[in-house]
Amino acid sequence: MRLAPFARFILALAALFAVPLIARAQRPNILFLFADDQRPDTIAAWGNPDIRTPSIDRLVESGMSFRRNYCFGSWHGAVCVPSRAMLHSGRDMFNVDAQISGRVTLGELLRRNGYTTFGTGKWHNGRPSFIRSFESGRNILFGGMSDHMKVPLHDLASDGKVVHERVGEKHSSELFADAAIEFLRDHDGTKPFFCYVSFTAPHDPRQPPPDYARRYYDDPPPLPANFLPQHPFNNGQLVLRDEVLAAWPRTAEVIQDQLAEYYGLISHMDAQIGRILEALRGVPGGENTIIIYAADHGLAMGSHGLLGKQSLYEHSMRCPLVIIGPGVPAGESTDAFTYLFDLYPTLCDMVGIEPPDDLRGVSLRPIWTGEAPAVRDSVFLAYGDIMRAVRDDRWKLIRYPLRNHVQLFDLQEDPGEMVNLAKNPDHAARIVRMTGLMGRWQERVGDDQPLTVDDPQPLEIDLTGHERKPDQWQPDWIVEKYFGR
DSSP states (O other): OTHHHHHHHHHHHHHHHTSOGGGSSSOOEEEEEEESSOOTTOOGGGTOTTOOOHHHHHHHHHSEEEEEEEOOEESSSOTHHHHHHHHHHTSOGGGOOTTOTTSOOHHHHHHHTTOEEEEEEEOOSOHHHHHHHOSEEEEEEOSSOOOTTSOEEEEEOTTSOEEEEEEOSSOHHHHHHHHHHHHHHHOOSSSOEEEEEEOOTTSSSOOOOHHHHHHHHHSOOOOOTTBOSSOSSOOSOSSSGGGGGSOSSOOHHHHHHHHHHHHHHHHHHHHHHHHHHHHHHTSTTTTSEEEEEEESOOOOTTBTTOOSSOSOSHHHHBOOEEEEOTTOOTTEEEEEEEEGGGHHHHHHHHHTOOOOTTOSOOOOHHHHHTSOSOSOSOEEEEETTTEEEEEOSSEEEEEETTTTEEEEEETTTOTTOOOOOTTOGGGHHHHHHHHHHHHHHHHHHTOOOOSOOSSOOOOOOOOTTOOOOOOTTSOHHHHHHHTOO
16 A cells, blocks of 8 residues: 555654664654645544545644643734744744744754754744845745745745746645655755755645545535634634635635635645655665644634634634654644744753754643643734734633624634633623733733723624725636635
């Protein structure tokens, strides 16, 4: 069977990681696989029976799953920009800018410490920070999105110059996998490598190859349990590019078709990940590799009547994270709270490199070594000046400062965040306690946003029949299907 060699390779990885790191002659390689807009519930091995992700499933079986991993938040609707800035700087969004200016990036630090660094795929944080981070790169998208079949591509030459502007002739996931595979095949093993593969799938346009769409059209995934035709109030971000990809009110038929296309993008990306992992088997010293699988944030896809990521609900701010590496137990998971920006100090800890002393993230290694059950006891989330949230193990508070609106959810009884308990007098003391926790988080990260205003904006809104226009990246068939000519 084709997958058998990959399975044997994963077993070899597990055996190698049982050997103490100091017993090996060279620091481990790092292969970082990064998805775009992937909900945390779209992995078969994480309990979704309606999606096919065999390559990611095998990574889950070979490493530790972090089931409460979060993107900290965003300054604006392009959530991927601060998410990536935070990932590559190890800092929260109040302490880094979009260009990662004045910060030593993860790639830059690894490069200074003897790593060969290579990047492919999406980089939405400016060319200078990419050039600092990577010695070379191929099939790079300097931007946020594109038609998956018409990706504007660049390469980074070894002299630090960006060259070869062109338009890709394959699907984006294949282009980025091709570049990673070429790098791995050319790597001679004399130095450890950091290979960063940043897919644009499953970000829209939702255009998987036809065969991958058809398998889900024929056997459509169910609607999210918290599907709504419209969001019940105006949260301040209901009319923007992501949200106009379907009309209001959302219909079950349209959301189910978009879910089929979304799932198709994930399954197609999964197949490209399988190709990369097969190529890793042929690299000298390839078995000595830390593998990270993650995504920049989640996506609504019909949950709460939303389509995008511009909210602080769990489906939009939580995101997948799986780590395979030295001493990391295989097939285990944790509910410890983590952020994407924890990966910077975690990788430094794993490879024995001293991180910058101004990081806001923390190493996750104590979680799998048993030194600590968790690295924090709550999570704070922020979006522009219009949303703030905080959660602990059971309760979640969301405040909408410009509207003086509050939501309180019992995530133990209501994981879909559908029953707002904020007006229940039995929870008044809990709201005070959670608001105090939110304030302490704000002070810690330097967030000066007031939680109320004197003249709140209205909550009422009905978007039925609201005018929509497609963006420039949507292919003709999507424009025809979801917008009409």
